[in-house]
Amino acid sequence: MNARKGLRPITRKDIADEAGVTETIVSYVINGNRYVKEEKRKRVQEAIDKLGYRPNTMARALKGKKSNHLLLIADDIKGEYFGKLISEIDGLAYNEGYFVSLCADHKDEDFVNRIYSKFFDGIIIGSASFPLYNIQRLIDAGVPVVLLEIRDYYSINGIYGLINTGLYDGARECVRTLYRKGRKNLLFLDRITVDGKGSDMDDWRLKGFIEESATLGLESDERHILTGYRSEDELLAAFAARVANGFVPDGVMGRNDHIALLGMAACRQVGYRVPEDVSVIGFDNSRLCKFSHPPLTTMGIDQREIAKTVMRMMVSLIDHKSEQDSRLEAYLHTQLVMRESV
């Protein structure tokens, strides 16, 4: 009971002593890979329950067993999109016996070495800025990897999971939604980044915007894409500048709800009414949408479905890797949520 000393963690030996069997026997009942006399098995099981024993994860992992730890690498941990996703993944993972670690996409060279200390049973990459060669390195090293297709991963080879979360089709539908309202002069609002480096054409949402615009015969050159800002204020300023330069958008598509709402504010700032003068559409269907004014029309992402797919792939990759002979793929869909901003 002395907090300073620390209660000794209970080990396999304690169970063996308590149950009156060899340590070997304890291992075999835990791993269930050898017949053990029913009566001994029972005594061991009781000892385990009584003492609340859990095999030391470290020791098991050292002997080649799983660490039961997954890592999720994200770039916008703060956002509601990842919040929901993590929450769903955590729920499913916990039931499968896993813990999930969360990590922003750190830029230092050492990052990959650190995550590759044989610690994680699998890695989920949901960051658009994680370098491709590092992803390839992980896959080549045999680490189970599941990629959330925020950007194009066509160049990645090997056995891994790839989840297309419907961003591209969703973006196209956003454009069509604006178009159906008679909007012809669209503006895409890119993300805010620390370094002011925006998305490139490998970004599914931007790509969807451009290609659907082309399909519909709408312009989508660089005047129609606002990018390169590092803060909310810079976004507002960039928008105002674009308008001052004579560009008059009648439809605004935000890369996510937060950005779309900032676009809405920017519109009002230069005197446009939403949705009378300009339609605004977001992406994510986050809580923000319902409470904005007017409520934001948006493209909903089903994080629960994504989480289920992630876990399904992870389990395949971890437990049945040798049975796979090509990458696993899944295509999910977004869903338009009509409110009043379009």
Next chain:
Amino acid sequence: MNARKGLRPITRKDIADEAGVTETIVSYVINGNRYVKEEKRKRVQEAIDKLGYRPNTMARALKGKKSNHLLLIADDIKGEYFGKLISEIDGLAYNEGYFVSLCADHKDEDFVNRIYSKFFDGIIIGSASFPLYNIQRLIDAGVPVVLLEIRDYYSINGIYGLINTGLYDGARECVRTLYRKGRKNLLFLDRITVDGKGSDMDDWRLKGFIEESATLGLESDERHILTGYRSEDELLAAFAARVANGFVPDGVMGRNDHIALLGMAACRQVGYRVPEDVSVIGFDNSRLCKFSHPPLTTMGIDQREIAKTVMRMMVSLIDHKSEQDSRLEAYLHTQLVMRESV
């Protein structure tokens, strides 16, 4: 290069071979706890850099070294409050060499055994529903624990960190803010829970609401507290029912911004104008506030400051536990953010 085979993780032996020294020497230069001839040290260092070697975390932890893993237990992973907090903690933790795992507060009896497999160097508890006796068990077992004081933890003994994030004082200031606007008939909106079990008096925000009301001579009996709902719709219905029963609030305080905004919607639903008829105040200063209509006045929480305090305490607890002779405490402050809903 064969993805199926997997590149063998590089071990201490590889470094020893590469540098032409004993494995022992490699360990000593890594841990820096013995003099090693400058020239050997240099060769080892070069080999480490060249091969990108990282000591196996599992093996080190098995020998009593740190696992460099922290666990954060939260109850509302989805929310923006935790999103920001995690994001900040992750940033600081990464620089200190830690990864942080995230976990909802699972209810099964086995949860504590699972987290107590000697895996985590420390545990941060930000969940109001984590059972007190389990917290005490962890602390008694010598696990470094930092508690975010969402509720009252006066009964926990031993050496641990306790961070009062200013919820109580913040809640009181919310009440005063409403009061200053002449609001006398206040309504506290509690959280939405899965089981419909609301907060008790150990909850700092509720406690602050009740006690400041008393100080100001305002009523704060159960008619002034709305609780026990399991969904947004139930909240709206409960609000309408309370009003139908003849209770006419002129000030609404939400437990967080999301709840406050729901309260705002509820007000409108029964025909009240905000802020003309009723003032609404939230808690968190999340993105929601800025985009609501009218923009929500709220109590800001500084997650960055909380994260810094958490890490500072964690490091003390992990690296200098023996030097502590009582629990570590910190008091942080919330900050009123005036907008237009009060």
Next chain:
DNA sequence: CTGAAAGCGCTTACAG
């Protein structure tokens, strides 16, 4: 059917 033993990748007290 079952136990003693090797070994996973490390750290560090021990003995030169």
Next chain:
DNA sequence: CTGAAAGCGCTTACAG
């Protein structure tokens, strides 16, 4: 100053 060796808590091939 430095190496061989014990041992952390496990798993499982090996030899009864």
